[in-house]
Amino acid sequence: xxxxxxxxxxxxxxxxxxxxxxxxxxxxxxxxxxxxxxxxxxxxxxxxxxxxxxxxxxxxxxxxxxxxxxxxxxxxxxxxxxxxxxxxxxxxxxxxxxxxxxxxxxxxxxxxxxxxxxxxxxxxxxxxxxxxxxxxxxxxxxxxxxxxxxxxxxxxxxxxxxxxxxxxxxxxxxxxxxxxxxxxxxxxxxxxxxxxxxxxxxxxxxxxxxxxxxxxxxxxxxxxxxxxxxxxxxxxxxxxxxxxxxxxxxxxxxxxxxxxxxxxxxxxxxxxxxxxxxxxxxxxxxxxxxxxxxxxxxxxxxxxxxxxxxxxxxxxxxxxxxxxxxxxxxxxxxxxxxxxxxxxxxxxxxxxxxxxxxxxxxxxxxxxxxxxxxxxxxxxxx
Numbered sequence: 001x002x003x004x005x006x007x008x009x010x011x012x013x014x015x016x017x018x019x020x021x022x023x024x025x026x027x028x029x030x031x032x033x034x035x036x037x038x039x040x041x042x043x044x045x046x047x048x049x050x051x052x053x054x055x056x057x058x059x060x061x062x063x064x065x066x067x068x069x070x071x072x073x074x075x076x077x078x079x080x081x082x083x084x085x086x087x088x089x090x091x092x093x094x095x096x097x098x099x100x101x102x103x104x105x106x107x108x109x110x111x112x113x114x115x116x117x118x119x120x121x122x123x124x125x126x127x128x129x130x131x132x133x134x135x136x137x138x139x140x141x142x143x144x145x146x147x148x149x150x151x152x153x154x155x156x157x158x159x160x161x162x163x164x165x166x167x168x169x170x171x172x173x174x175x176x177x178x179x180x181x182x183x184x185x186x187x188x189x190x191x192x193x194x195x196x197x198x199x200x201x202x203x204x205x206x207x208x209x210x211x212x213x214x215x216x217x218x219x220x221x222x223x224x225x226x227x228x229x230x231x232x233x234x235x236x237x238x239x240x241x242x243x244x245x246x247x248x249x250x251x252x253x254x255x256x257x258x259x260x261x262x263x264x265x266x267x268x269x270x271x272x273x274x275x276x277x278x279x280x281x282x283x284x285x286x287x288x289x290x291x292x293x294x295x296x297x298x299x300x301x302x303x304x305x306x307x308x309x310x311x312x313x314x315x316x317x318x319x320x321x322x323x324x325x326x327x328x329x330x331x332x333x334x335x336x337x338x339x340x341x342x343x344x345x346x347x348x349x350x351x352x353x354x355x356x357x358x359x360x361x362x363x364x365x366x367x368x369x370x371x372x373x374x375x376x377x378x379x380x381x382x
Contacts, residue, residue, distance in 0.1 A: 035105050035107045035141075035143055036143075037105065037141060037143065037164075037166065037187075038137065038186060038187050038188070039103060039105055039136075039137035039138065039141070039160075039186075040103075040135065040136065040137050040159075040186060041103060041135050041136045041137070042102070042103030042104060042105055042136055042137060042138075043081040043085070043102070043103070043104050043105070044104075044105035044106075044107065045081075045084075045085035045104070045105075045106060045107070046106075046107045046108055047106070047107065047108045047109035047110065047145070048108065049085075050085060050086045050087060050088055050109075051086050052086050052087060052088040052091065053069065053070040053071055053077075053086060053091075054071060055071045055091075056090060056091055056092065057071065057072075057091070057092055057094060058070050058071065058077070058083055058086075058087065058091055058092070058093045058094065059071070059072060059073045059075075059076035059077065059093075059094045059096060060076050060077040060078070060079070060080060060082075060083040060093060060094070060095055060096060061073075061076040061077075061078070061096035061097075061098060062078070062096075062098035062099060062100060063076075063078075063098065064076030064077050064078040064096075065077070065078040066078045066079055066082040070083065073094070073096065076096055079100075079102060080095070080100045080102045080104055080130070081102055081104050083095075084104045084106060084118070084140070085104065085106065087109065087116050087118075088116070089110055089111045089113065089114040089115070089116055089147065090114035090115070090116075091116060091117070092116075092117040092118075092119055093116075093117065093118050093119065094119055094121050095118065095119065095120045095121060095128045095152075095153060096121050096128065097121060097122075097123035097126070097128050098128055098129070099128075099129045099131050100128065100129065100130050100131065101131050101133055101136075102130065102136070102139075103132065103136035103137060103138060103139060103140075103158070104139075104140050104141070105138075105140075105141040105143065106140070106141065106142055106143065106145060107143045107144060107145070108143070108144050108145060109142065109145040109146075109148065110145045110146045110147045110148050110168075110170075111146060111147060112146055112147055112169075112170065113147075114147070115147045115148065115149050115170075116147065116148045116149070117148075117149040117151070118140070118148070118149065118150045118151070118153070119149070119151050119152055120151065120152030120153040120154075120176075121152070122152060126154075127152050127153055127154040127176070127177060128152075128153055128154065129153075129154045129156055130153060130154065130155050130156065130158075130162070131156050131157055132155075132156065132157040132158030132159060132162075132181070133157055134157050134159065134183065134184070135159070136157075136158055136159065137158060137159055137160045137186060137187075138158050138160050138161050138162065138163065138164045139153075139155040139158050139162045139163060140155075140163055140164070141163075141164040141165075141166070142163075142164070142165045142166070142168065142171070143165075143166045143167065143168070144166070144167045144168050145165075145168045145171075146168050146169050146170050147169075147170040147171075148170075148171055148172075149171075149172040149174070150163060150171075150172070150173050150174070150176065151172070151173075151174040151175050151176065152174075152175050152176065153176050153177075154176065154177040154178075154179065155176065155177070155178050155179070155181060155196070155197075156177075156178075156179045156180055156181065157180055157181065157183075158181045158182070159181075159182070159183060159184045159185060159186055159194070160181070160182060160185045160186060160187055160190065160194060160195070160198075161178075161181055161182055161194065161195040161196065161197060161198040161232075162176075162178040162179075162181040162195075162196055162197055162215075163176070163178070163196075163197045163198070164197075164198050164199075164200075165197075165198070165199040165200070165202050165205070166200050166201060166202070167200070167201045167202055168202050169202060169203045169204045169205075170203075170204045170205075171199075171202060171204070171205045171206070172205075172206045172208070173197060173199075173205070173206070173207045173208070173210060174206070174207075174208045174209055174210065175208075175209050175210065176197075176210045176211075177210070177211045177212075177213070178196030178197055178210065178211070178212040178213070178215060178230070179196075179211075179212075179213045179214055179215070180213075180214045180215065181194060181195065181196055181215045182194015182195050182196070182215045182216050182217060182228045183216075183217060183218045184217070184218055184221070185217070191226065192217055192221045192224070192226040193216075193217060193226060193227065193228045193229065193232075193251070194215060194216050194217050194228040195215060195216075195228055195229050195230070195231075195232040196210075196212035196213075196215040196229075196230045196231060196232075196246075196249075197210070197212065197230075197231050197232070198229075198232045198233075199232070199233045199234075199236055200233070200234045200235060201234065201235045202235075202236060202237070202239075203236070203237035203238050203239065204237075204238050204239060205233075205236060205239040205240075206239065206240050206242070207231060207239075207240070207241045207242070207244060208240070208241075208242045208243050208244070209242075209243045209244065210231070210244045210245075211244070211245045211246075211247075212230030212231055212244065212245070212246045212247075212249065212253075213230075213246075213247055213248055213249075214247075214248045214249070215228055215229075215230050215249050215250070215251075216228030216229070216230075216249045216250030216251040216273075217250055217251070218250075222250050222273075222276065222277060223277050224277070225276045225277050225278075226276065227250060227251030227252065227273075227274070227276045227282050228249060228250055228251035228252075229249065229251050229252045229253070229254070229255045229282075230244075230246035230247075230249045230251075230252070230253050230254065230272070231244060231246060231253070231254045231255070232255050233254075233255060233256050233257065233259060233262075234255075234257045234258060234259075235257075235258050235259065235260075236256060236259040236260075236262055237259065237260045237261060237262075238260070238261045238262075239259070239261075239262050239263075240262070240263045240264075240265070241254055241256070241262070241263070241264045241265075241267065242263070242264075242265050242266055242267070243265075243266050243267065244267045244268075245267070245268045245270075246267065246268070246269050246270075246272065247268075247269070247270040247271050247272065248270075248271050248272065248273075249272040249273065250272075250273050251272065251273065251274070251276075251282055252272060252274060252282040252283055252284065252285070252286050252309075253267070253269035253272050253283075253284045253285055253300075253303070254267060254269065254284075254285045254286070255282075255285075255286045255288070256285075256286070256287045256288075256290065256293055257286075257287075257288045257289060257290070258288070258289040258290045259287075259289075259290040259293055260290055260291055260292060261291075261292045261293075262290070262292075262293050262294070263294050263296065264285060264287075264293070264294065264295045264296070264298065265294070265295070265296040265297050265298065266296075266297045266298065267285070267298045267299075268298070268299050269284040269285060269298060269299070269300045269301075269303065269307075270300075270301055270302050270303070271302045271303065271304075272284055272303045272304070272305075273304050273305075274303055274304055274305020274306060274335070275304055275305055282305060282306075282309065283303075283305065283306045283307065283308050283309025283310075283339060284300040284303040284305075284306065284307045284308060284331075284334065285298060285300060285307070285308050285309075286308075286309040286310075286311070287308075287309070287310045287311075287324060288309075288310075288311045288312070288313045288321075289311075289312060289313060289314055289316065289320055289321050290320070290321065291320060291321070291322050291323045292323040293323065293324050293325075294324075294325045294326075294327070295308065295324075295325070295326045295327070295329060296325070296327050296328055296329070297327075297328045297329065298329045298330070299329070299330045300329065300330065300331045300332075300334065301330070301331075301332055301333040301334065302333045302334065303334040303335070304334075304335055305334065305335050305336065306334065306335070306336040306337070306338065306339035306369070307331040307332075307334040307336070307337050307338065307360075307363065308326065308329070308331060308337070308338045308339070309338075309339045309340075309341075310324055310326075310338070310339075310340050310341075310348070310353055311339075311340070311341045311342050311374070312341075312342040312343055312352075313342060313380060313381045314380045314381075315342055315344075315373075315375075315378055315379060315380045315381075316380075317342075317343050317344065317349070317352055318349075318351075318352075321343070321352060322349075322351050322352045323351070323352075324352060324353045324354065325354050325356065326338075326353065326354070326355050326356070326358060327355070327356035327357055327358065328356070328357050328358065329358045329359070329360075330358075330359045331358060331359065331360045331361075331363070331367075332359065332360070332361055332362040332363060333362055333363065333364075334363045334364070335363065335364050335365055336363055336364075336365055336366050336367075336368075336369050337360040337361075337363040337366065337367035337368055337369075338355075338360060338367070338368050338369070339369045339370075339371075340353060340368075340369070340370045340371075341370065341371040341372075341373075341374045342371070342372075342373060342374050342375070342381070343372070344372055344373065344377075344378065345372055346370035346371070346372050347370055348370070
């Protein structure tokens with residue numbers, strides 16, 4: 001389970017001190033990055049320091065050069081860092097085919113009136129690849145930013161997550177591939193977990209039609225009871241997670257922790273490993289805490305553990321953890337169908353969790369499993 005890495009007031013103070021295009025030295029402490037999040041082998045920048053390329057379209061290519069104009073596909077910039085750090089609202093960055101061995105942390109970019117779009121250009125149906133080479137922390141981080149679209153990119157081989165969003169609002173994450181990320185997280189607050197995409201403390205987020213495959217911690221961390229998540233969210237608000245395919249994660253498919261007004265619909269969640277070396281605490285889709293969460297029309301099959309887990313980890317009900325609706329889902333072929341815990345009664349109170357027209361059958365051990373308390377009577381779990 002993840003938590004915000006910094007309280008937002010402190011984060012804002014840290015953001016105000018950032019310098020554009022400053023490189024992080026891996027020999028310095030992990031929190032050496034001036035934006036205030038730990039990362040290695042990347043570049044960080046602040047939106048107010050951008051020096052945008054003229055025009056509405058910007059192009060970047062691994063075969064380009066940062067001395068080029070960047071305004072046409074024939075004269076592209078050469079690095080993602082230079083291109084991303086110099087975008088302004090209203091521009092679209094076209095990421096041309098190829099492999100980008102980079103990591104970029106962006107602070108306070110965008111505004112509500114015009115989007116910044118970061119769009120991969122397909123070649124033969126293949127997306128441009130952002131490659132962490134198992135040494136970079138995340139492909140792109142968007143911190144306290146707004147109105148940004150990220151689409152048609154492949155994020156591969158980052159130690160913590162492919163894409164990281166911290167705070168801010170109005171993001172669209174669409175048609176991306178997140179593959180083999182999160183194997184060896186360096187973030188001391190993440191407890192060794194790793195993610196395909198990780199969104200914390202943000203609102204008005206659309207996560208749509210992405211594929212997250214083979215993300216999560218390495219075998220050594222799994223043996224130490226650690227699981228990751230394909231699509232991880234914490235304190236997500238007024239958002240939609242729709243039409244994604246999450247599979248073969250060492251950990252859960254989709255996590256909605258302490259969310260408010262979140263719709264999770266029409267996702268396919270398959271073949272994820274939910275056994276943390278003997279401890280089943282995750283789910284194909286896991287909802288923990290928060291309020292007004294709807295799971296609708298998802299197909300959840302073949303997971304080694306619960307297809308859906310719903311919990312009140314903080315033992316906060318009835319003040320929190322209520323208003324879950326689970327409807328029209330197919331939950332079959334998992335170890336357990338639905339696992340519900342920590343509402344102090346079984347079944348959970350109807351105003352906490354309501355089930356409508358689901359197909360829950362053919363799960364190996366049980367279709368339904370409920371525990372009144374998981375960590376002691378009226379006790380929160382750590």
